[in-house]
Amino acid sequence: MLVAALGLFWFTMAPTSMGGDAIYVVTSGISMEPHFHTGDLAILRPAGSYHVGEIVGYLSPRIGIVLHRIIGVVGGRFLMKGDNNNFVDSFHPLPSDVVGRLWLHVPKLGQLFNDPRYRKAGVAVTVVAMAGTIGIPAQRERRRRRIKLRRGEDTPGTPNRPRRSARYDERGNARLAVLGATGQLVASVIALVALAALVLGAFAFSRATTSTSSVRLTYQQLGQWSYRAVATGDVYAGGAATTGQPVFYNVAPAMTVGFSYQLTASAPLHVAGQAQLAAVISSPDGWTHDLPMGPAVPLAAGAARLVGTVNLTAIRQYLDAVAAQTGQLKAAAGPYTLTLQPTVVVSGSLGNTPLKQLRFGPPLAFSLQSNEAVVYLGPGGSSMPLAKILRPIALGGVSVPVTTSASVAIFGLHPSVAASRVLALWLLLACLLGSLVLVLLWRTARRAPDIERIEARYGSLMVAVERPSSLVDVGSVRVARMEDLVKIAEYQGRMIFHCEGESGHDYFVRDPTSTYLFTLVNHSHNPESMAVATTSADTEGHSPGGQ
Secondary structure: OHHHHHHHHHHHHOEHHHOOOEEEEEOOOOOOOOOOOOOOEEEEEOOOOOOOOOEEEEEEOOOEEEEEEEEEEEOOEEEEEOOOOOOOOOOOOOHHHEEEEEEEEEOOOOHHHHOHHHHHHHHHHHHHHHHHHHHHHHHHHHHHHHHHHHHOOOOOOOOOOOOOOOOEOOOOOEOHHHHHHHHHHHHHHHHHHHHHHHHHHHHHHOOOOEEEEEEEEEEEEEEEEEEEEEOOOOOOHHHEEEOOOOEEOOOOOEEEEEEEEEEEEOOOEEEEEEEEEEEEEEOOOOOEEEEEOOOOEEOEOOEEEEEEEEEHHHHHHHHHHHHHHHOOOHHHHOOEEEEEEEEEEEEEEEOOEEEEEEEEOOOEEEEEOOOEEEEOOOHHHOOOOHHHHHOOEEEEEEEEEEEEEOEOOEOOEOOEHHHHHHHHHHHHHHHHHHHHHHHHHHHHHHHOOHHHHHHHHHHHHEEEOOOOOOOOOOOEEEOOOHHHHHHHHHHHOOOEEEEEOOOEEEEEEEOOOOEEEEEEEOOOOOHHHOOEOOOOOOOOOOOOOOO
């Protein structure tokens, strides 16, 4: 039982530094209050997969292991958040960055690791506990021997004093050993199962059956820009300028612009809204001019398609007229910028959670030069890749409280707390019934004849023989207990011979010089009247080996 208990402790509690799987983390800060406080001890264990709502520890590149809750998954990365925080962690760990799932939480025990004063106290407690584990049984054994010496039960040099068989306690009641090795094995198994059930029950009944966590429902707004200008001549392959190419006014005077919008989410969407496209001409000095591009378009299934036509020749002529009216030189007023601005407004619900009004309006700008319109990439022409400008994305989400069945981590399994409680109670009931059966068997064994008890316990060491004629003679030594005869047989590596005599059953072991004999006298079953062999007979003439 001790080896099994130590093995169970090692399997579940051994730290990684000693070859185990447990990761010990001492919490610090207020991000996980009210469940965790500074100085608490959290024990983590690795898992094959991790899910939203679980408390895990992940390895942050800046501050080491962080103990926070998983609130969502985006792009294969976990969104992490402290229960007491109003923001999401800036670092989104991969599953490989997660070191383990919370397995055990012990409040304030982490102070033993952090505070030198508490650390010394913890070492002292451990030493005292080890000393008690070793010293208390030894002290009890010494006290028991002193009591026996005072009573005269264990005084050396008194071979004629009758001794009670070790199968009975000091009150004459039969010990559990009368059930034999099988009964003792069953009793040990029942004790181990009961211990496991108590541990499981302690974990299960110390936790709530349900847990409330925040689940992150994510959504994505995706836009797609496109344009096409039909051209004359052979300037453009296919006879048209397409998305990403510069548009030359002289050969492609008009450009058709399109913008597609799509809203997707990790939960069912119920939304409505509208989208509209506008165009604005602006100059570096702050002057602007709006161009109408068409009416608003309603969203259908979270999507919309906006289309408009831009007459580049007309815009160029309008800008020349503005320059002539204001007296500004073109070089002083330009270059001008044509900005296409979509406006998408969405409202509704994500799952069963209302969405705040969403707005999406990524612009597409063209730099209007003297003879062409070019997609504006930003200052210096390299601020943003063209692909991101043409395909803008906006991510977002809402936190939804979810009540789930709480679970208990046991050897890689995660049964619910409610099921663990039921299992623990059933195991304890089964152990109780098994113990009652053993008690009944034990009481039955107490009433069984001694010969049956000896046979049940030591039958594997005995051989039935005919009674020899010279069993009790010079050189024979009577032993006080059957257990003593068994020790002699095991020490010498010999079998125990069994035969029936005139007064009862004889059990003996023979070596080349001596015969060691124990006789079970036929009396009633009452332990007080049971005949037990003594060492008073045939003591003279014993050989040194017999003594």
